[in-house]
Amino acid sequence: MFPAAQILHVALSVARALQYLHTEQRLLHGDVKSPNVVVRGDFQDVKICDVGVSLPLDHNMQGGDSAGDSQNSRQIPKIPGKFPTVSDPDLCYVGTEPWSPPEALEPGGIISDRSDIFPFGLTLWEMLALSVPHLPGAAEDSDSEDPGSEDSFDEDSYLAALGSRPPLPPEALDPSQDSVRELIPRASGTRDGTGDPNDNDPNDPNCNPNDPDPNDPNPDDPNDPDPNDPNPNDPDPNDPNPDDPDPDDPDPNDPDPDPNNPNPDDPNDQIPMIPIPIIQIPMIPMIKSQ
Template sequence: QDCSRERPPASPHSQFYSLKSACSTPVTIPASPFMKKLGCGTGVNVYLMNRNGKQTHSPWAVKKINSKCAKKQTNIYQKRLSEEAKILKDLQHPNIVGFRAFTTAKDGSKCLAMEYGGEQSLNDLIEKRREEGLPAFPVATIEKVALHVARGLQYLHSEKKLLHGDMKSCNVVIKGDFESIKICDVGVSLRLDENMQVSNPDAYYIGTEPWKPKEALEEGLITDKADIFAYGLTLWEMMTLSVPHLEMLDTEGDEDDDDSFDEDDFDEDAYYERLGTRPPLDAATLGGAYQRMVELFCLCTEEDPRKRPSAAHIVHVLESNSQLDDKSNEVIVID
């Protein structure tokens, strides 16, 4: 969840301390047991830090390396956390979680303090909805998430020339009843050049397997459109309440089963075959109100990245309520 930005510091020490805090006052981070755990990711835990003092002090989300990681892994995750702090400090957008501090906690661990974007990730809300037996999110909610996340991606791609590199519902945080929607976890972001291609030929697209586009799986050319593919699958998650390619495989033709995932029945070959492709979507069951989001999902998950829209185009279309695709005569076939 959590590769490389080329911004050489004056010295290792000045690099670290320049990131220490966005505030003028010293920052004290409590040890992990004294903070509420919000969630976890690859090698990290995220905690809620309530700040004492004035009522205007809003809480922070604090990301720390998991203390149970092996030393070799800890070094890798520490490097990613430092990189994320450098990247995040340079970002300022209403749809991206803000930087607050990069410092050392009382227990000696390095940690990244961020704006508290909301207690739940979009993935948490998807899982909760599925457990309650509810259908897809209301179309208005999906459209709101689609627009706000696209605005965040447009800022990253167009203004900051950065590929997020790990778009998925887990990396979208929600406050309240979708009052605010923010992208988080920029630790594996990659620099883009003027052609929207990853500028460092040695950079590796990390991502998360079910959301990876074909070009990442086949070590092809990575562009801003890799984020767009994963963005499309994030919308699919909201319409299906599922994980791309996973749950569809062992439930096909097995309607009597409950929602449990049986590892013995999992078809690994079929799963790997489907990675990087557009997962099936029952548009008929969703109904006509979802047509616009279904079309957006289809365009974003084209296997040819050149056929996917840019984040800027998505924002323009959603804000202006115009046609998603100029080719109005083209029929989109959904598996």
């Protein structure tokens, strides 16, 4: 497992490279993965390489659709969408299966600049897990044709897992890696960055796997009966002041039992007299110059 400082250095360097490709060159890398991250020396320089399958991005905020028959290549007709997408509908997203984002694996998925971010998150995941995503114990060379031993390789499980982020192994849960584990879900979660509601990784700070309602704005309260309650600990979900026993009191910190008190900070509606000490300053005689 790499030290957290090295992983964060790789994360920053790759993020800057992708930002340059997306915003300055209007290119989707299209195959972000660990073999395409080049590290020189003791992490002095970190670069991404192999742009042979890169795709041009639109200059406007239009989306695209991935719908092809090939397992690794998706045709991308243009449809209105949210993010910059491939500018030519005849081009294909290729990628590499273990790192492929969900939208590249599903018909109708929008291929955009964010299709580089999901595999970027999995690349950081690799530096903690020391394994190819979805291929535990596989050869480090992810370009190999053989994804694993024929005796142990479960193709159905492998295909079902594509487009998701695997849970980290126990050895990757060291407290020294907390900052890295907080970063990974931001890249390899859902497209809106909120995390995967079906994620089985309990260390994902962007989702609560125990929350029965993935749309609950309060995922830290899995027992909240009202997923739309902005104050899940308040028995009255419409109370704007959940810490106040009286839900109708506009000032929850008001000690005045009258919630309609226009001066909630003054329980007696009076300004108390505060004694101010009088300090006598001695007179200093003036000396008249001659």
